[in-house]
Amino acid sequence: MLGIIYLLLCFGVGWAICTYAFPGIYNFTCRTYDNKNIYLSPYLLLLPAWFVSGVLSITWLVYLIGFLARNTASPLTIANAIILPMALLFWGITFYIKRIKNNTLDDEKLLVCKDSKTRIKEGLLLGGIILLGAILMWSTFYVKDESLYIGVTVFSDFSPHIGMIRSFSYGNNFPTSYSHFAGEDIKYHFMFQFMVGNLEFLGLRIDYAFNIPSIISFVSAFSLIYVLALKITGRILSGVLSCVFFAFRSSKAFFTYISKLPKGVNIWKALWENTEFIGDTPHEDWGLWNLNVYCNQRHLAFGISVMFFVLILFIPHLYRMFETIKEDKFSFKKIFFSRESWEFKSIRYPIALGLLLGSLSFFHGSAVIGCLLVLFVIAIFSKHRLEFLITALITLILSILQSRSFISGQAVSPKFLFGFIAENKTIFGSIDYLDRLLGILPLVIIAAFIIGKWIDRYLILAFLAPLIFAFTVSLTVDVTVNHKFIMISCILLGIFGAYLVNRMCEKKELVYTIAAGIIIIMMTITGIYDFTTVLKKNSRMGKIVLNMKDPLTQFVRDNSDSKDIFLTAPYTINQLVFGGAMLYQGHQYYAWSAGYDTDYRDLIVKKIYEAKTPKELDTLVKENNIRYIVVDYDNRISSEYNLNEENIRATYKCVYESGYDEWKMSIFDTKVLETDIQ
Incomplete structure (x- = not known):
């Protein structure tokens, strides 16, 4: 219940903040940027604005108070006990001043458009967006029969995300450390995961705590791109198509996939049976460019919602x-x-x-x-x-x-790097890469640029800025993360693609209508098929299943906090991570791509597991602040080192054990010695 109150307060506090900070925002949906009347319900702008403003303010305040109370038994208890009543008080005072005392919130400032036909169109659009967001989030992350199911399309990114969430809801991760590279700083943007962790701490089950704000963020991003499109174009169809192009990416991948099917193969059967993401550009098989991104990077939709609001x-x-x-x-x-x-x-x-x-x-x-x-x-x-x-x-x-x-x-460590992840990092190689990746979108935007007004042309150039940045600058060791800049450009440029199609439809000539239909199909068919692939992969392929009441998870929760570092095999996601364990060296890609020195820790992991004497082992453990050493099947079969399990057992007390033979998992507490170390 408290978690729901937290989210409601985010809207309430956001409303109060926007009331003071943006007093004219209610009238912002009445006219286009070039001062023409439009039919647009204010709630499509206001609700996302209230949500992001409230989340940012309340969540940061809770974090800061939690940090100040880090030496107490429960920092989040103190932080929420202070901030939530303050948030309610702030909302109440603002409501009293604006509504009752000054009567500034009169009936003219309705949240919905006065035109009934527009309200129906907006309702259908919003309903579709909510349904799409709910399907994506709940199909990839949900609890059923005391088990948490994590879809195969998201479990990789969810490994550090869940680790961070549980480090707050189960632990005391102040000052904050990265859950897959414990004991150092935090280089990864983690505040959305902190909010989810706090929601779980306040009583929301983890799937509700993660999915509800993710869906709201997803809907907010689409609502704001719709508002931006109407403000620029003045056409409802342009707004709707902007959302469609946002959801379903333009690419040649669908047509390339079909063209490579062997002769005689049933195309429909092949499409139905395929469960892999299609595309022939690097990492396209990750689902890097489609709706799956918003499933495994839940904080992305929230981030671009703020961006769209600022641009508007x-x-x-x-x-x-x-x-x-x-x-x-x-x-x-x-x-x-x-x-x-x-x-x-x-x-x-x-x-x-x-x-x-x-x-x-x-x-x-x-x-x-x-x-x-x-x-x-x-x-x-x-x-x-x-x-x-x-x-x-x-x-x-x-x-x-x-x-x-x-x-x-x-x-960050910015450096010039031309070509992004194109196989051939030259101008023509990059053009070929974009042609394969984006399909007809570049051609559509070029056409929109040619026939558009000067202001439209300049906005197209402005919206291209993140894409150009992605192809020329690398901020981290893994330039692949620049894909978000390209996605941002494509979403914004999609407004002018939608406007072009809209103008073609307005000509009311069959040839233009057919051409518009062809453009829509070519710009969305790959994205639509990607969406079906997300659903197929997560329904047909084995999910990661975690027991909500597993003894190992409970052991971690009861016997450690976020200052206790676990030495393990390079885990992604399992019951130990689910318990909030802070890993000395998790799966290397997560920490490496965030900028941590994983090579050094690989060396230390090897030394500890191979240590020949109790003294050597204990010295390494103390130098690296290891609290628990985990020995399991992955350690025993590792090709990176030769496990000396006997030395670990001779040195420290085993405080948890399950399984048998080589599949046995043993956890050793380095604070409890089995022998005197000389």
């Missing part, structure tokens, strides 16, 4: 400048050196948006970078550039403060 509020400045250029013709001085091109219209908006975007850094850092890239290009030809500068400075200051608090050393 800043883009009007660009339109005002282009309107000035249209009226007075191009004037270099007036565009770049006039007072109105720099002065801020409102100090409130840029400060609030800077706080919002800056506090997102450890929820999803890539969304922050992607947003700043787009804002930078937009600012060049916008009025009120100081507002952009204020927002950017606040964002950078908050990001730097967070990075220095959580990360030892540099947060």
Whole structure:
């Protein structure tokens, strides 16, 4: 119950924050950016804005109080006991002032559009988005009959995610450490997992704690892209198609897959029986580009929701400048050196948006970078550039403060790297890669650029900024993580693809209607098939099943906290991780891609498991702050080292054991010696 109250308070506090920070936001859905009337329900903008604002503020406050109370028995108890009543009080005072005392929330400010036909269309769209989000989240992560089922398309990413969640709900991970590289700093954006952990701590079962905010975030992202599309195009069909193109990616993969089927093979049967993600670009078999990303990176939808909201509020400045250029013709001085091109219209908006975007850094850092890239290009030809500068400075200051608090050393190590993960990292190799990856989307956007207005063309260039960044800069050792920048660009560019199709349909000529239909099919068929693959993989293939009441999970919960480090085989996800165990060296890819020195720890793992004497073993254990040593089947068959299990048993007391023979799992407590170590 408390977990539900927490989420409701997020909406309530978000409403109060937006009431003070963005007082004119209710009227933002009345007109397009070029000042034309539109039918658009305010709730499609307001509810996501309230949610992200409330989550960011409440979750950070709970974390900070928890950190200050880290030396107590239950930091989250203290943090929630302080922040939740304060949140309720803040909402109550704001409601009293705005609604009762000043009566500023009158009946004219309805959450729904006055046009009944528009309400029906929006309801159908929103219902479809909610259904899609629910299917994706619940099909990949759910509890049934006291067992947690994790889909095969998400279990890899969920390994560190669940470890982080349980490190808060079961442990005391303050100061925060990475669950698959325990004992050091935290380089990975973890705050969404902290929120989920806190929701579980407050009583929500883990699947509800993870799925409910994930679905809300997913719906928020789609709602905001719909609002942005209507603000730019003024057409409901463009908004709907923007959501469709958001959900179902454009790619040649479907057609390439069919073309490579052997002669005589039944195409429909092959498509139905296939359970692998299709595509011939590197890592496309991971499901890197389709809806599965929002299943295994639940924090991504939340991050881009904040990004879309910030863009929605800043883009009007660009339109005002282009309107000035249209009226007075191009004037270099007036565009770049006039007072109105720099002065801020409102100090409130840029400060609030800077706080919002800056506090997102450890929820999803890539969304922050992607947003700043787009804002930078937009600012060049916008009025009120100081507002952009204020927002950017606040964002950078908050990001730097967070990075220095959580990360030892540099947060990122940017370097020039052309070509992303294209096999041939040349200009033509990259063009070939994008052609195979994105299908006809580039051609559609080029057509939209050619026939569009100057403001549309400039927005297309701005929306391309994250994609260009992905192909030229690497921030981490694993450039593959740049795929999120490409996805952000494709989602935003999809608005103009939708607008082009919309304009073709408006011509009411058969040839244009057929062409529009062909474009829609070619831009979505791969994504639609990817969606069916997500469902097939998670229904037909074996899931990871974890016992909610497993003795090993309970042992970890009862006998350790987040300061106790477990030395194990390179685990991904199992009952020990599910208990909140902090691993000295989990599966290396997670920590390596986050920037940790996994090679060094591989060496230490080898030395400890191969140690020949109790003294050698105990010295290594103390130097690396190991609390528990786990010996199981994976250790016994490891090709990386020769396990000296006898030495471990002779040195430390075995405090947990299950199984038999080579499948036996034994946990040794390094604080309890079996022998005197000289």
